[in-house]
Amino acid sequence: MPRLLLFIESNTSGTGRLFAQTARALGFQPVLISRQPSRYPYVAEDAVRSIEANTADLNVLRSLVRQLALSEGVAGITSSSEYFIATAARLAADLGLPGPDAVAVAACRNKATQRRRLDEAGIDRVRHAEITDAVDAVQAAIGIGLPVVLKPVAGSGSVGVRLCATMAEVAAHARSLLADPTCGALLVEEVVRGDEYSVEIFHDTVIGVTRKHLGALPHFVEMGHDFPAPLATAAADRIAGFALAATRALGLTWGPLHVELRLGEDGPHLMEVNPRLAGGFIPELVRQATGIDLIRATVELAVGRTPVVTPIRQEHAAIRFLTPPDDGLWFATEGLEAARGAPFLRDLRLYRASPLLIARRGDFQDRLGHALTSAPTLEAAVAAAELARCAIRFRVAADGTGTLATVA
Structure with a gap:
């Protein structure tokens, strides 16, 4: 029986270590494949086996994974890094291993593509525009109306996300973001009003709703979370149904998903769908409150097991x-x-x-x-x-x- 569980790169805030520890607890050998394994301190501290490889080159990874599958046997392939979930899904599909739809994940990772697909499905119509230069950003902001939110089409952790209240701010922030050669395009969006929540979904089932607390504008730094969110049953059900409609429209029904939204007077409005576990230690909040271990469930799913995600307590x-x-x-x-x-x-x-x-x-x-x-x-x-x-x-x-x- 194959014993290797491959991780393509890693989350840097602590989840990566928990994934490796969970793999070991389930009887598998975690193997981190990374361009620079030393950037993850837990690799040395926990004696996690690592292989240095160019994780930006899919062909290099395919060759390496095939060799490991032939020589040692691979039970599963996944990633705790949002930036490599689509890559891990492609590699898993190559070997006939469980995983999300790689095409759907890649499309979701592009926030502009995600917005277009949700528009087409009639899920939510937040005004937005994809742009590639500062002049177009200003034109988009004129059409949408100030203030606007400006962010990279691919990113995580609120990196580069900013509220712009004037056209000068729109132009300056667009120029700043686009100066990074890895930032190919930006998304200009209308500001969505209301309290912010996230819906934690696992394998097409809503686990719960999280209340999110943000820092001061113009940034969107998450300063805290409460789980489960203090919502009336009707409001929680409405949010959960809205989130499920969005993920299904995007073709995402496998494994963990994290849907961010705001609840306004006219109902929920989507911020974005993330094809991964929540960050910000939300999985640990879920575990403490319900007993559901989403990290363990994700690892089990990646190796073809059927995880149990039934609450065993209500705190x-x-x-x-x-x-x-x-x-x-x-x-x-x-x-x-x-x-x-x-x-x-x-x-x-x-x-x-x-x-x-x-x-x-x-x-x-x-x-x-x-x-x-x-x-x-x-x-x-x-x-x-x-x-x-x-x-x-x-x-x-x-x-x-x-x-x-x-x-x-």
Whole structure:
């Protein structure tokens, strides 16, 4: 029986390590195929087998995967990185292994293509335009009406996503994004009003709805999540049905999906469909609240098993991210012991260590850590997460003085 479970590149925020650990727990040998395995610290720390290869070259990967299949046997191929899910799906299909529809995943990964397909299906009609230069961005914004959201057609983690309130901002942000040679096109969208949620779907079944909390505009940094979202049953069902209609219209019914939307006075409006597990430790919130392990379920599905995704408890979970108060030299952290005393705390961690130069980017990379809680009620889980967050203070020398500031 084949024992290798291949991972094409990895998530960098912690999920990649959990995928490898889960593969081992299920009796498989995780093998990370990466252009630079050393960029993932857990590979060395957990002694994960890795193979260095050009993961941007599908032919190179196909040759390597065939060799591994012939010499050792491959049980499954997947990825914890959104950027390589379509690649992993193509490789799995080559070997007749389980996986999502590679064409559907690739189309979904292009936000402009995704919008067009949803328009054609009549799912949601958020005004938008795909552009390739700053002049066209301004013209699109004139047609849509200010303010607009400007973002790359391919991306993740709110990287490059910005609210533009003036034509000058539209032109400047478009020029900035398009200066990156890897950014071929941008999407200009109307601003969707309302509270933000995400729907966590697994194998065409809704697992639950997450309430998302964002930082200050003009950026869209996710600062926290609550699961399950505090919604009336009718509203939750409406959101869930809307999300399923979107994923089915895109041909996505296999495995984990993460649908982001906003709920306005006229109902839900789609932000985007992601053909992957949620980021931001939402799978851990789901596990804490329901007992459903979406990472384990994804690994099981990738090797042809039938996972169980039935809730075994009904609790509530919350996460609050820790961010620096300013740019500058982060040289110390205070309040960690006090934060660890928060009730219902399940996980408190810093992703990086001081001293470190901080230059905030307005995306997920601004996060320095998190506090994650679970409790019998949402109110208790949220209060505990906020208590831990507020206890932590980062010392950042923004002006060379090293003044004390509470985490934003």
